[in-house]
Amino acid sequence: MLGIAGFLVGLAAVVGWLGKGRHSEGNDRVGRGERAYRAGDWAGAEVAARSILATSSGDAGALRLLARAMARQGRNSGAEAIYRKLGTDRMQAEDLYLLGSGLLRRGEVGVGMAALGAAREADPDHAETLDALARRWETEGSLIQAAEAASRLRRRPGWESRGGIRLGSVRAALFDPEGASVAMSEALLRDSEMSRLGEDRREILKRLVRSLIQAGRGSEAMERLREIDPADQEAAWLSSRARLAAGHREEALEALRRAGDFGHRDPMASEPSPFIGARACERCHADRFDEQQRSRHARTLVRPNAIAGLVWPKGPVQDRSEPKVVHEIRATEGRVEAETKVGERAFRAVVLFAMGSGRQGRSFLAREASGAIRELRLSRYPSDPEWDRTMEHPVVPPDSEGYFGRPIQPESFRRCLHCHATNFRAAEDSNRPEGADRGIGCERCHGPGELHVRAVEAKLPELAIARPRLAKPTQVMALCGDCHSAPPSTAPADPGFVRYQVSGLSLSRCYTESTDSLSCVTCHDPHQDAETSPAYYEAICLGCHAQSTQKSARGPTRKGCPVNARSDCLNCHMPRVSNAVPRTVFTDHSIRVHRP
Numbered sequence: 018m019l020g021i022a023g024f025l026v027g028l029a030a031v032v033g034w035l036g037k038g039r040h041s042e043g044n045d046r047v048g049r050g051e052r053a054y055r056a057g058d059w060a061g062a063e064v065a066a067r068s069i070l071a072t073s074s075g076d077a078g079a080l081r082l083l084a085r086a087m088a089r090q091g092r093n094s095g096a097e098a099i100y101r102k103l104g105t106d107r108m109q110a111e112d113l114y115l116l117g118s119g120l121l122r123r124g125e126v127g128v129g130m131a132a133l134g135a136a137r138e139a140d141p142d143h144a145e146t147l148d149a150l151a152r153r154w155e156t157e158g159s160l161i162q163a164a165e166a167a168s169r170l171r172r173r174p175g176w177e178s179r180g181g182i183r184l185g186s187v188r189a190a191l192f193d194p195e196g197a198s199v200a201m202s203e204a205l206l207r208d209s210e211m212s213r214l215g216e217d218r219r220e221i222l223k224r225l226v227r228s229l230i231q232a233g234r235g236s237e238a239m240e241r242l243r244e245i246d247p248a249d250q251e252a253a254w255l256s257s258r259a260r261l262a263a264g265h266r267e268e269a270l271e272a273l274r275r276a277g278d279f280g281h282r283d284p285m286a287s288e289p290s291p292f293i294g295a296r297a298c299e300r301c302h303a304d305r306f307d308e309q310q311r312s313r314h315a316r317t318l319v320r321p322n323a324i325a326g327l328v329w330p331k332g333p334v335q336d337r338s339e340p341k342v343v344h345e346i347r348a349t350e351g352r353v354e355a356e357t358k359v360g361e362r363a364f365r366a367v368v369l370f371a372m373g374s375g376r377q378g379r380s381f382l383a384r385e386a387s388g389a390i391r392e393l394r395l396s397r398y399p400s401d402p403e404w405d406r407t408m409e410h411p412v413v414p415p416d417s418e419g420y421f422g423r424p425i426q427p428e429s430f431r432r433c434l435h436c437h438a439t440n441f442r443a444a445e446d447s448n449r450p451e452g453a454d455r456g457i458g459c460e461r462c463h464g465p466g467e468l469h470v471r472a473v474e475a476k477l478p479e480l481a482i483a484r485p486r487l488a489k490p491t492q493v494m495a496l497c498g499d500c501h502s503a504p505p506s507t508a509p510a511d512p513g514f515v516r517y518q519v520s521g522l523s524l525s526r527c528y529t530e531s532t533d534s535l536s537c538v539t540c541h542d543p544h545q546d547a548e549t550s551p552a553y554y555e556a557i558c559l560g561c562h563a564q565s566t567q568k569s570a571r572g573p574t575r576k577g578c579p580v581n582a583r584s585d586c587l588n589c590h591m592p593r594v595s596n597a598v599p600r601t602v603f604t605d606h607s608i609r610v611h612r613p
């Protein structure tokens with residue numbers, strides 16, 4: 018499908034014109050075909066279009082109708098061929114939508130999204146385009162954009178329920194169970210519309226119930242559960258949670274019995290529970306708590322309420338690549354302000370978050386008076402020069418603001434916090450229990466914990482918490498990979514790839530050929546920093562790669578090393594790599610033979 022990419026080039030230039038929705042031919046027969054199309058009679062529309070084309074083969078209106086009717090019947094390549102003939106300047110939002118969704122179905126994500134983007138520019142209210150964009154953005158994790166598209170869809174007549182359902186699902190992913198409940202309850206008021214769109218009312222009800230329990234509204238959740246057949250196992254399981262939340266132990270036990278094995282399906286399933294914050298775990302898991310709170314996971318973010326306590330530069334710092342630029346960061350009265358002077362101009366912002374524990378470096382996210390977020394150009398490093406340009410910022414920025422810092426869009430700001438905090442939504446609010454967590458707390462990996470504490474106290478036969486200890490290695494890799502894997506734009510050949518341990522290890526034969534027995538926790542305790550003694554790791558290597566005379570501890574005996582079967586494995590097979598990302602050192606987790 019090379020052609021289509023070139024074909025879409027220049028779309029942006031024509032969409033303004035497209036927006037006017039020009040109807041080229043007022044032809045009556047086309048009108049009839051269009052009516053059939055609007056009524057969902059794709060085959061009828063196709064017949065009408067073909068009959069016009071039989072006498073006037075170049076009729077643009079009929080060609081467009083034919084392409085639409087074919088796309089609707091799943092004949093995308095035929096439709097694409099006609100669109101190419103027709104040219105982008107005759108395409109409307111409907112056509113761009115059909116083209117884009119056909120491309121997406123075939124896995125052509127880049128051009129598919131470009132076509133959907135053009136469809137939205139041609140008509141910002143085209144419902145199916147909004148629906149497709151919201152769904153795609155949600156799967157990509159672009160949640161803020163997804164929420165915007167879903168909200169807009171919710172305002173389109175006939176699409177209120179679908180918009181509400183999409184919005185509910187995105188708000189749930191945004192850790193906003195209140196917002197999710199409102200959107201889904203409203204969608205559920207539109208019964209006939211839901212059935213027309215093929216939505217499964219029972220599924221939506223279950224999602225609503227989850228959000229209600231998460232929002233701490235257990236009794237409302239129980240009300241809504243009455244609308245579901247009690248024989249449904251998932252509903253019974255949800256009912257056990259709603260009753261647990263409401264403090265009804267016996268009913269919770271009874272519901273659990275009805276739920277059968279529903280709760281035992283996936284040890285990693287996150288509970289529909291409110292957060293309670295890491296401090297609440299200390300009471301019963303004091304050892305885990307102490308070690309985890311000392312680890313760099315817990316120190317990888319410093320919040321607004323603690324930021325003034327950090328070490329700041331003693332005076333102005335001259336920019337190392339542009340002496341006319343001077344940076345200052347000052348802590349005064351519990352507040353930290355950054356100022357950068359570029360010649361005559363001065364830029365200012367309030368520092369919100371310090372990112373990174375400081376092992377490799379620490380950068381700062383600051384909010385300007387306009388509300389915009391910047392990652393400051395000045396970062397702190399553990400070695401000289403202590404205050405230096407933030408890794409990966411350009412030596413010469415594109416504009417003078419760039420000397421102050423790199424603009425961070427709301428979506429990336431959310432992503433920064435998603436990987437460096439327990440709940441990104443609570444990160445600025447230390448009044449919320451998990452908002453008071455240091456950096457990454459227990460509930461980032463084990464899911465929200467209030468129901469767990471209730472379950473333990475009520476002596477329920479289930480612990481009501483995600484238990485990675487019982488999960489498969491692939492699931493553990495997925496948990497760590499939420500933060501430790503490479504974005505799709507970073508290929509293995511990219512020098513910066515070493516930064517992503519999950520992506521690296523996934524390529525190694527140690528992982529791919531050890532039949533579900535190797536994961537990150539084979540070598541790391543997730544509650545502690547990485548062990549620094551090579552002997553510790555080499556013992557693990559030898560657990561699988563015993564010399565052929567020995568019996569290996571894990572699985573069948575693997576071949577030993579023909580070069581050095583006893584020691585020093587890491588230097589040759591898992592080397593440290595310096596400066597792949599400026600001023601950092603990473604360990605190459607793609608365990609292999611490195612040949613020059």
Ligand code: HEC
Nearest residue numbers: 294297298300301459460463466470473480482483484486
């Ligand atoms: C009231 C005491 C109590 C509190 C508070 C508590 N737990 Fe537990 N937790 C237990 C008990 C008891 C068990 C089951 C026995 C065990 O594994 O220690 C358990 C088990 C677990 C397990 C499963 C262990 C396994 O074997 O797979 C995890 C994970 C867990 N807790 C995490 C947490 C987290 C996270 C918090 C805070 C949000 C928390 N707990 C708060 C008492 C508590």
Ligand code: HEC
Nearest residue numbers: 372373374377378379380392429432433436499500501516
């Ligand atoms: C996909 C998850 C993810 C996102 C998104 C993310 N980080 Fe990180 N960040 C990590 C991980 C994992 C590390 C530790 C390993 C490493 O250094 O790459 C880290 C380390 C850091 C460090 C310490 C220096 C270093 O490289 O070790 C800083 C500073 C930092 N991140 C800042 C940010 C900022 C600012 C953002 C948002 C623009 C951000 N991070 C977004 C996962 C993420």
Ligand code: HEC
Nearest residue numbers: 295298302305306309457458459461462485486493538543
């Ligand atoms: C970075 C993710 C992560 C964080 C943060 C985290 N855990 Fe865990 N936890 C895991 C994984 C993975 C396992 C399974 C380890 C294994 O299989 O060896 C686990 C296992 C456990 C267990 C059961 C096995 C054991 O080692 O005792 C308990 C209890 C537990 N975690 C409690 C906590 C508590 C309490 C906190 C916060 C103080 C916490 N965890 C923070 C990932 C995490």
Ligand code: HEC
Nearest residue numbers: 313314317373374376435436496497500537541543546547
């Ligand atoms: C929420 C995102 C997130 C998840 C999930 C996560 N990590 Fe991390 N991890 C980080 C960040 C951020 C850092 C960098 C900490 C710092 O600033 O130094 C880090 C650092 C580490 C380190 C280096 C600690 C050191 O010694 O400096 C190890 C090892 C590690 N993670 C292992 C794991 C494992 C194993 C898992 C899965 C059980 C996991 N992580 C899950 C974000 C995450």
Ligand code: HEC
Nearest residue numbers: 526527530531534535557558561575576586590608609610
């Ligand atoms: C869970 C078991 C396991 C562990 C732990 C393990 N490996 Fe492996 N490794 C394997 C398997 C399986 C293969 C595939 C070849 C084979 O079957 O011998 C392999 C292959 C290799 C290869 C050949 C790779 C290639 O591309 O040809 C090297 C080198 C290697 N391992 C080194 C190490 C080192 C060094 C460590 C410790 C840091 C380690 N392994 C830890 C299971 C393991």
Ligand code: HEC
Nearest residue numbers: 497501518519522536537539540547548549554602603604
């Ligand atoms: C075979 C053992 C082994 C496995 C499996 C393993 N690591 Fe490591 N990891 C190491 C070693 C060795 C280091 C270097 C420790 C040191 O600092 O001396 C390391 C360091 C790290 C660091 C610190 C930054 C760096 O790259 O040096 C992070 C983060 C990390 N590992 C994450 C992970 C994650 C996530 C997984 C799961 C994909 C994983 N590791 C699996 C051996 C392992």
Ligand code: HEC
Nearest residue numbers: 558559562576577578579580581582583584585586589610
């Ligand atoms: C001085 C560097 C060096 C050290 C130290 C070293 N290796 Fe190797 N290893 C090699 C090289 C080079 C090869 C490839 C040999 C060949 O193909 O001729 C290799 C091959 C291997 C293989 C693949 C064997 C096969 O036939 O497929 C394994 C497994 C392995 N090493 C494991 C280890 C382990 C485990 C250790 C530590 C106990 C270790 N190595 C220490 C350099 C080293």
